[in-house]
Amino acid sequence: MPELPEITALTGFLDERLSGAQLTQMLLPSAFPLKVADVPHESLIGRTVESVGRRGKFLEMKIAADGTSAGADPADPLYVIVNFAKDGWLTFSESHDGTDAAAAGGYIAAQLGFSKDGQDYGITLADTGTWKGLAIFIVRQPAEVPGIAELGPEPLDGAFRLDEFSRLFTKRQQIKGLLRNQKLIAGIGNAYSDEILHAAKLSPVAIASSLEPDEVVRLFTTMKDLLGNAIQEFLGKKPSELKPAKKASMRVHGRTGDACPVCGDTVREVSFVGTSLQYCPTCQTNGEILSKRGSGDDA
Incomplete structure (x- = not known):
């Protein structure tokens, strides 16, 4: 999408x-x-x-x-x-x-x-x-x-500050789903939520309310930096070039079975009905292999 x-x-x-x-x-x-x-x-x-x-x-x-x-x-x-x-x-x-x-x-x-x-x-x-x-x-x-x-705030809007972002993390919701929830934050979907969480070194199934304050700060900064850099990379490209450029820029999303470009571990996938997520166990889950429920079974 x-x-x-x-x-x-x-x-x-x-x-x-x-x-x-x-x-x-x-x-x-x-x-x-x-x-x-x-x-x-x-x-x-x-x-x-x-x-x-x-x-x-x-x-x-x-x-x-x-x-x-x-x-x-x-x-x-x-x-x-x-x-x-x-x-x-x-x-x-x-x-x-x-x-x-x-x-x-x-x-x-x-x-x-x-x-x-x-x-x-x-x-x-x-x-x-x-x-x-x-x-x-x-x-x-x-x-x-x-x-x-029903859209939530734009993540790159200067008015969307850390204090407002931090208030979202009182929810008992997995952070992957929180980032994708358009009513909470506008514009982030499946691909960029995978990329943001990988860059921030956070598990996609971590519960928002369980994050430490420094982890929330890291996620906020990573989100803004990654999205802002992606926009700069894509500006000026023709519509026909944008989808290939997005795919080429992905580090874990859509890279199941590839080596993580950060640590070399194998990128893993958790599949759901109609969708999936990708992550690096070493970078994001302390080596744990997630199942659909994040219980540790191989996906």
Whole structure:
């Protein structure tokens, strides 16, 4: 699932090219991905993109209040919100032709066309998953999307300080799940929670309320440093380059059976229904091999 660093880089890439562009096409081959639409999606045609940004793991495209199409008040801005879910992503092209399903890598959820200063651009939203999770919302305010309304603080927001982070660690919850809980901290998913915990030398199944104050400080600092460094590494990359760049940057996530780059131990995996986590026993669990319940049996 796309997470904070690559979506930050993605929206920066798109904002640079699409801010000020006119939306000229919005095709939805199926109504299934469109979860909420306050107005017909056709009413966005002719409007101008004001900005492209991110909220948590959501992509947010603000459409300026300059349209005149029926079904929408031209005095009101609209927002196109995309939740990529587990297996969604987009392709970007310098044409209106779009991308076919094979080139997009899966089921096409939507195709958007733009024009700016005589240059055409196209975006194809596609979902490669067995269960199609990519969702599109057209709303008057981002908070109308339930997942956005419930988001916790952004981990790299300067206002999100150690004292607020530390208050989360009164919970009797595994820290892997705490970091991934979007209601507590926005933008971190399965991959970066594995990477943060490995870099902080903490077990993914440790209970939050059991951490010592110095461990909480270490986790907080590691989280900010790792996410910030990942963003800097990804900025300026094309959308097609971001997923490979993320995969190449991982030290333990998706590296089951490889040698840990820190200590050389074998990276282990704990599998759950529909997901898994990876960790290094030497770096994170004092050599303990975790089972699904973290009881010490080999996963």
